[in-house]
Amino acid sequence: MAGTASPRSEPRQRALSRFLAAASAARTVEITALRRLRGGALQENWGLDAHFSGGPLDGEQRLVLRTCAATGIAASLTRLREFAVQKAAFAAGVTVPEPLFAGEDPDVWGKPFFIMRRAPGIAAPDRITGDRALDLVLPAIAERLGRELALVHTIRPPRPDLAFLAPHAEVGPAQQIAGFRAYLDRHRIPRPVLEWGIRWLETHIPPPAEPVLCHHDFRTGNYMLDGGALTAILDWEFAGWGDPHEDLGWFCCKAWRFARPDREAGGIADRTPFHRGYEQASGRSIDPRRVRFWEVLASVRWAIIALQQGDRHMLDGERDLDLALTGRRATECELEILMLLDPGREPGARARQPPGQARGSRFAERRGCPSDV
Amino acid sequence: MSDLPSGVALLALARDVLTSELMPLLPEEHHPDALRVARCMAIAQREAETAETPEHEFRDLYGAGTDTDQPLRRFARELRIGAFENSRDREACARAILWRLTVAKLRRSNPEFLAANGFD
Secondary structure, three states, X not given: OOOOOOXXXXXXXXXXXXXXXXXXXXXXXXXXXXXEOOOOOOEEEEEEEEEEEOOOOOEEEEEEEEEEOOOOOOOOOOHHHHHHHHHXXXXXXXXXXXXXXXXXXXXXXXXXXXXXXXOOOEOOHHHHHHOHHHOOOHHHHHHHHHHHHHHHOOOOOOOHHHOOOOOHHHHOHHHHHHHHHHHHHHOOOOOHHHHHXXXXXXXXXXXXXXXEEEOOOOOOOOEXXXXXXXXXXXXXXXXXXXXXXXXXXXXXXXXXXXXXXXXXXXOOEOHHHHHHHHHXXXXXXXXXXXXXXXXXXXXXXXXXXXXXXXXXXXXXXXXOHHHHHHHHOHHHHHHHHHHHHOOOOOOOEOOOOOOOOOOOOOOOOOOOOOOOO | OOOOOOHHHHHHHHHHHHHHHHHHHOOHXXXXXXXXXXXXXXXXXXXXXXXXXXXXXXXXXXXXXXXXXXXXXXXXXXXXXOOOOOOHHHHHHHHHHHHHHHHHHHHHHOHHHHHHOOEO
């Protein structure tokens, strides 16, 4: 059965029921619904409804089983490690679905997995950024997300429960730059814009920061809203020690503004409420130059991830339209890198549109950071 | 010479049939995949209509025809080591090439994205 049975097969569900009962000290667990949830390019998420008889979860429970997709990318944590990170975030008071159990017995699911509570609401970024009915609450959501991020950043090394995370000295900007170049050396097609952007990063590395736990994919699309309220921060698979400005820059990277590229904080607000929430909750001031560095790095990083996603289709045998098209998106990041580092020199560019005119695109223009190139 | 309609014209027609006639018949859950298929066809159509980056893009930087190395690969390698940073003219030339390469690629793969960023 291991590794081959369909997730919905009876033997697989019986094994999962037994696992849940043992893990929760229930007499029995009956699975009443199991369906693949949408989203998740690197992981599979399954909605799992179950009736627990006995134990602390006694009654109906709405859960998520999270496991790996057929192929992945190297930067992603294993599910058991992601489970540990999510537990640490939950304990720190971050709004995450409570992680409950983790397992790696192949007879249960065929591959490692963990179980968490299922938060209500939507994560779909085009809906969150494009639904005008949400416009009034989104600045408050941005401020709340700033506070949530400050909570994430209260988790600092050393942490025995997170000892598997690479030391910050091994994953700082210089190491990331080396990793980008190593990937480009293996890539089939030269990427001059990425090389140029990486060179800029190399010559503008900020002084070292006190490391904190960074989510490393803290962005619109990875949190859930329900009725205009934040219900969950998701997808902790890239978490690691880092400069807190990494997460701040990533959140504001143009790639994550979806239907509202004019709203620089994740397509939901301008930066002010997001930064205010972060600064008030953390007690630290945000350094705009550091944010800019990490925002350029974010565009390079997302370009590399996009290329790697394309590789999963091209090289790793995971036949998938979405992955194939994601590989094409690296060039969009390259345009953003040029616009960030060489503003005002775009050939063929029209006069700039007023904010909001580019609705419907995932990306559009942004200014406001001085160029020191 | 190929028969007519051309491959490009067939792709355009097939894409139109997919989006205007077939998609409404599909269950809504399959619409995202149908749109992705349509997008793939549009990219293939535009790439068939336009040439790859011509080597003359690099003539200002490297001169004409004397270099046997692939100019794109050489350009990337030299950007990595900052080879143009000591000459304002050569750096300006390199940046102009970066812009042209990027805009040309996006015209083929995602012109809507370019338009949203203020490019004609």
